[in-house]
Amino acid sequence: MKxxxxxxxxxxxGGTAAAYSLxxxxxxxxxxEADLWGGTCPNRGCDPKKILMSxxxxxxxxxxxxxxxxxxxxxxxxxxxxxxxxxxxxxxxxGTKSGIEEAxxxxxxxxxxxxxxxxxxxxxxxxxAKQFLIATGQRPSLLPVDGQEYLQTSTDFLNLAKxxxxxxxxxxxxIAFELATIANAAGAEVHxxxxxxxxxxxxxxxxxxxxxxxxxxxxxxxxxxxxxxKVEAIDPGYRLTAENFELETDMVVVAAGRVPNIEALKLDxxxxxxxxxxxxxxxxxxxxxxxxxxxGDVLDKSHPKLTPVSGFEASYVVKAMNGExxxxxxxxxPSVVFGDQRLARIGLSEKELSENxxxxxxxTMDLGxxxxxxxxNDKGAKIKFVYDEEDRIVAITCLNEMADELINYFNLILxxxxxxxxxxxxxxxxxxxxxDLEYFIK
Amino acid sequence: MKxxxxxxxxxxxGGTAAAYSLxxxxxxxxxxEADLWGGTCPNRGCDPKKILMSxxxxxxxxxxxxxxxxxxxxxxxxxxxxxxxxxxxxxxxxGTKSGIEEAxxxxxxxxxxxxxxxxxxxxxxxxxAKQFLIATGQRPSLLPVDGQEYLQTSTDFLNLAKxxxxxxxxxxxxIAFELATIANAAGAEVHxxxxxxxxxxxxxxxxxxxxxxxxxxxxxxxxxxxxxxKVEAIDPGYRLTAENFELETDMVVVAAGRVPNIEALKLDxxxxxxxxxxxxxxxxxxxxxxxxxxxGDVLDKSHPKLTPVSGFEASYVVKAMNGExxxxxxxxxPSVVFGDQRLARIGLSEKELSENxxxxxxxTMDLGxxxxxxxxNDKGAKIKFVYDEEDRIVAITCLNEMADELINYFNLILxxxxxxxxxxxxxxxxxxxxxDLEYFIK
Numbered sequence: 001m002k003x004x005x006x007x008x009x010x011x012x013x014g015g016t017a018a019a020y021s022l023x024x025x026x027x028x029x030x031x032x033e034a035d036l037w038g039g040t041c042p043n044r045g046c047d048p049k050k051i052l053m054s055x056x057x058x059x060x061x062x063x064x065x066x067x068x069x070x071x072x073x074x075x076x077x078x079x080x081x082x083x084x085x086x087x088x089x090x091x092x093x094x095g096t097k098s099g100i101e102e103a104x105x106x107x108x109x110x111x112x113x114x115x116x117x118x119x120x121x122x123x124x125x126x127x128x129a130k131q132f133l134i135a136t137g138q139r140p141s142l143l144p145v146d147g148q149e150y151l152q153t154s155t156d157f158l159n160l161a162k163x164x165x166x167x168x169x170x171x172x173x174x175i176a177f178e179l180a181t182i183a184n185a186a187g188a189e190v191h192x193x194x195x196x197x198x199x200x201x202x203x204x205x206x207x208x209x210x211x212x213x214x215x216x217x218x219x220x221x222x223x224x225x226x227x228x229x230k231v232e233a234i235d236p237g238y239r240l241t242a243e244n245f246e247l248e249t250d251m252v253v254v255a256a257g258r259v260p261n262i263e264a265l266k267l268d269x270x271x272x273x274x275x276x277x278x279x280x281x282x283x284x285x286x287x288x289x290x291x292x293x294x295x296g297d298v299l300d301k302s303h304p305k306l307t308p309v310s311g312f313e314a315s316y317v318v319k320a321m322n323g324e325x326x327x328x329x330x331x332x333x334p335s336v337v338f339g340d341q342r343l344a345r346i347g348l349s350e351k352e353l354s355e356n357x358x359x360x361x362x363x364t365m366d367l368g369x370x371x372x373x374x375x376x377n378d379k380g381a382k383i384k385f386v387y388d389e390e391d392r393i394v395a396i397t398c399l400n401e402m403a404d405e406l407i408n409y410f411n412l413i414l415x416x417x418x419x420x421x422x423x424x425x426x427x428x429x430x431x432x433x434x435x436d437l438e439y440f441i442k
Numbered sequence: 443m444k445x446x447x448x449x450x451x452x453x454x455x456g457g458t459a460a461a462y463s464l465x466x467x468x469x470x471x472x473x474x475e476a477d478l479w480g481g482t483c484p485n486r487g488c489d490p491k492k493i494l495m496s497x498x499x500x501x502x503x504x505x506x507x508x509x510x511x512x513x514x515x516x517x518x519x520x521x522x523x524x525x526x527x528x529x530x531x532x533x534x535x536x537g538t539k540s541g542i543e544e545a546x547x548x549x550x551x552x553x554x555x556x557x558x559x560x561x562x563x564x565x566x567x568x569x570x571a572k573q574f575l576i577a578t579g580q581r582p583s584l585l586p587v588d589g590q591e592y593l594q595t596s597t598d599f600l601n602l603a604k605x606x607x608x609x610x611x612x613x614x615x616x617i618a619f620e621l622a623t624i625a626n627a628a629g630a631e632v633h634x635x636x637x638x639x640x641x642x643x644x645x646x647x648x649x650x651x652x653x654x655x656x657x658x659x660x661x662x663x664x665x666x667x668x669x670x671x672k673v674e675a676i677d678p679g680y681r682l683t684a685e686n687f688e689l690e691t692d693m694v695v696v697a698a699g700r701v702p703n704i705e706a707l708k709l710d711x712x713x714x715x716x717x718x719x720x721x722x723x724x725x726x727x728x729x730x731x732x733x734x735x736x737x738g739d740v741l742d743k744s745h746p747k748l749t750p751v752s753g754f755e756a757s758y759v760v761k762a763m764n765g766e767x768x769x770x771x772x773x774x775x776p777s778v779v780f781g782d783q784r785l786a787r788i789g790l791s792e793k794e795l796s797e798n799x800x801x802x803x804x805x806t807m808d809l810g811x812x813x814x815x816x817x818x819n820d821k822g823a824k825i826k827f828v829y830d831e832e833d834r835i836v837a838i839t840c841l842n843e844m845a846d847e848l849i850n851y852f853n854l855i856l857x858x859x860x861x862x863x864x865x866x867x868x869x870x871x872x873x874x875x876x877x878d879l880e881y882f883i884k
Contacts (some may be wrong), residue, residue: 015650039552046872046873047813047817047873050813050817050873051817053817054503054507054817054818054819055507055510055511055512057503058500058503058511058512058818059512060499060505061496061499061500061503061504062503062504062516063498064500065496065497065523065526067522068494068497068516068522068525069497069500069519069526070497070501070516070518070519071517071519071522072517073516074512074514074515074516075513075514076511076512077511077512077513080509080511080513081507081510083510084507084510084511084819088813088816088817089707103808115699118478193770199562205500206541233545245749266714306869306872307872308698308869308870308871308872308877309869310679311819312867314596315866329547331867331868331869332869333868333869333871333872335871336871336874339630344871345532359701371489371492371530374530375489375492375493375495375496375530376496376500377526378495379643402745403873404871405874405876407848407853407871408851408870408874408875408876409854410852411868411869411870411876412851412854412868415868424856425754425773425777426759426773426853426854427748427750427751427754427772427773427774427776427853428750428776428850428853429721429750429751429776429777429778429786429846429849429850430483430488430748430750431488431489431492431791432778432846432847434847434853435849436719436851438811
């Protein structure tokens with residue numbers, strides 16, 4: 001039976017980052033991947049989505065200047081765009097695996113199953129290790145509706161050979177918003193169905209509604225307070241039904257939550273605690289077994305499930321495996337809904353803000369007339385600051401074409417607790433979003 | 443005779459910023475403007491250029507994905523784009539002046555002339571002040587060639603009602619590059635003539651040549667080592683001649699340097715020292731008269747002549763006028779050549795680097811395969827780091843679609859002397875240029 005210092009279960013961004021670091025420390029390391037090497041992010045998550053988004057952004061940049069320099073909007077050719085996406089995604093699994101092997105880390109294909117707390121079985125082979133890291137991530141959850149077999153997921157959407165004429169998304173979180181934005185820009189008739197009236201949970205309600213309105217103006221139809229209970233195949237396409245609601249469409253993509261990849265791991269054999277939200281860990285990312293750690297999307301934890309968070313956790317786990325005794329301390333974590341208009345936030349969570357709403361006050365600023373946004377005719381550009389009782393910024397949400405850039409600057413500014421005077425003493429390239437920063441911080 | 447605590451000569455960004463600050467301190471203040479209130483930047487500099495650039499960027503975003511999602515390139519409609527520009531620039535002079543007046547600062551139209559070191563004459567009125575700030579800026583210089591009357595400037599280009607079929611730029615500095623980029627994207631046949639073989643003096647030679655090649659591929663023709671000595675009107679257009687060189691064109695824009703606006707000020711009457719490069723100041727921005735200060739483009743100084751530098755200096759002058767005894771200390775100053783590919787630099791000047799080249803070593807990285815650039819097919823993306831003997835970064839130049847964003851992050855990183863570990867502990871929105879930062883800093 002092969003024995004390792006450390007076995008990492010899950011060959012995604014978190015798992016592979018940890019594996020490389022452990023290997024650099026001279027440990028013997030194995031990584032096990034049950035599906036695509038590289039994991040969700042580069043294969044069917046952030047990266048392919050953002051490749052498709054490149055065309056959406058380019059088209060929107062032109063459309064915003066309609067009548068102000070351009071008279072026609074460029075048409076997105078889906079098959080070409082998907083072919084471009086594949087030039088990136090096709091080589092991810094083999095490239096990830098060979099990178100691991102070149103670093104002399106053993107790479108196993110197959111489903112890992114705990115035999116006991118120190119033994120794993122994968123592809124009929126048993127492996128032992130002193131320490132484990134579980135980083136198996138999440139997958140889209142399917143809705144418990146009649147006709148579930150007709151539902152597709154973000155994975156299917158990101159691999160669509162041809163764009164259907166009509167696409168319906170069930171769910172109104174950031175994944176549904178981003179994919180709906182892509183499908184709409186590429187020419188499909190797009191519907192978004194949400195069981196309640198709250199799109200983009202976790203983001204500021206006011207700016208989330210502004211983004212919703214922006215997408216409605218682009219042609220996306222939102223259906224709120226609709227709880228789909230049945231999907232039937234018709235010819236052509238599908239019929240969705242709910243109470244007092246019926247819709248015909250060519251593709252139904254469910255983007256209504258994600259579930260942790262834990263069932264197949266046989267966690268009980270290792271006496272590991274978990275919930276339906278994921279693996280239970282303490283503030284050292286340690287499971288109920290002290291030699292078994294977990295990180296990334298598979299955790300039952302309230303932090304945003306994002307690739308860089310997983311990377312941050314992986315980096316911490318490597319230290320914890322080597323005896324680090326300080327609990328993990330998360331930095332500020334920005335979240336972004338990508339699109340032609342991007343919605344980005346940082347700071348205290350919306351949950352924290354709403355639970356203690358009496359302690360906070362906010363200010364929303366229209367940025368459409370600010371030169372940075374005016375010059376690209378980004379009319380709906382806004383930013384919202386939430387302050388505590390001492391007028392310190394505790395959260396920022398921005399909605400505009402460059403919201404991700406802006407939120408990354410604010411990340412540095414907030415972490416460094418920079419004052420107005422300090423920011424005003426910087427000379428930033430002008431005119432750029434950075435050269436506006438001094439006007440935001442009092 | 444009206445008497446003020448402070449008179450500011452020049453109603454551009456530097457002068458008006460200083461005037462507002464001085465007024466806030468309770469002083470009586472006047473501002474004098476001989477031409478357009480607001481100065482070069484918003485009327486015929488950074489701002490209108492960057493409005494026109496919005497269309498260039500949008501078109502290039504689409505063109506880069508030619509065959510990868512788009513099949514046709516959007517056409518720029520010059521008249522529409524200029525109309526859009528005017529919706530911004532038309533109200534700048536009146537808006538600037540009324541802003542000043544609303545702040546109860548006296549605004550005078552006319553050419554200021556020193557009568558003596560404490561007295562100014564403007565529009566037949568004499569004004570006295572305890573302190574003065576000269577912030578009159580620069581204007582494009584005209585070439586001493588035969589046929590000088592046929593030359594036009596960046597100001598003319600930025601006001602062009604119709605785009606000529608053929609435009610020739612004399613000079614290959616950042617202004618010529620930016621305007622040539624705009625004219626090319628808008629459909630003109632564009633030539634750039636430079637008297638030596640060095641485009642973009644002040645920028646890294648290697649990446650400046652890469653940008654030149656990029657623009658050649660876009661269709662701009664560069665003529666190096668050509669010293670134009672004659673411009674004649676022909677029908678239609680103009681003929682440019684130099685030794686073994688002849689070119690016919692419809693418009694000749696000279697962008698071969700700028701000269702300070704000082705001749706009309708009658709500086710001698712106030713015994714002020716100056717050179718042909720501008721007003722002489724000490725490291726407190728004080729002229730040869732201790733109650734007269736100067737800032738911005740009008741200075742004879744080696745710092746880049748940029749709007750935010752002028753603003754930084756204006757802010758310092760206000761302190762110096764109030765007795766600040768510390769000399770001015772400039773922060774890092776980024777410089778950018780805007781365009782569909784942007785060239786941005788920060789750190790020690792190219793002059794300093796070349797004068798002590800034995801002390802420095804550099805590394806150029808191709809970024810075309812990095813996800814951030816790959817996804818928008820920004821194939822020529824590059825970054826160059828210059829290190830000193832202790833491997834500390836002393837200068838950075840980047841060439842890519844997001845170079846200004848990148849250089850603004852590096853501004854913060856370098857000023858804060860952030861280490862790799864510190865940057866890696868940030869969670870930036872992914873994938874964005876900021877999430878790459880940890881891979882650049884060792």
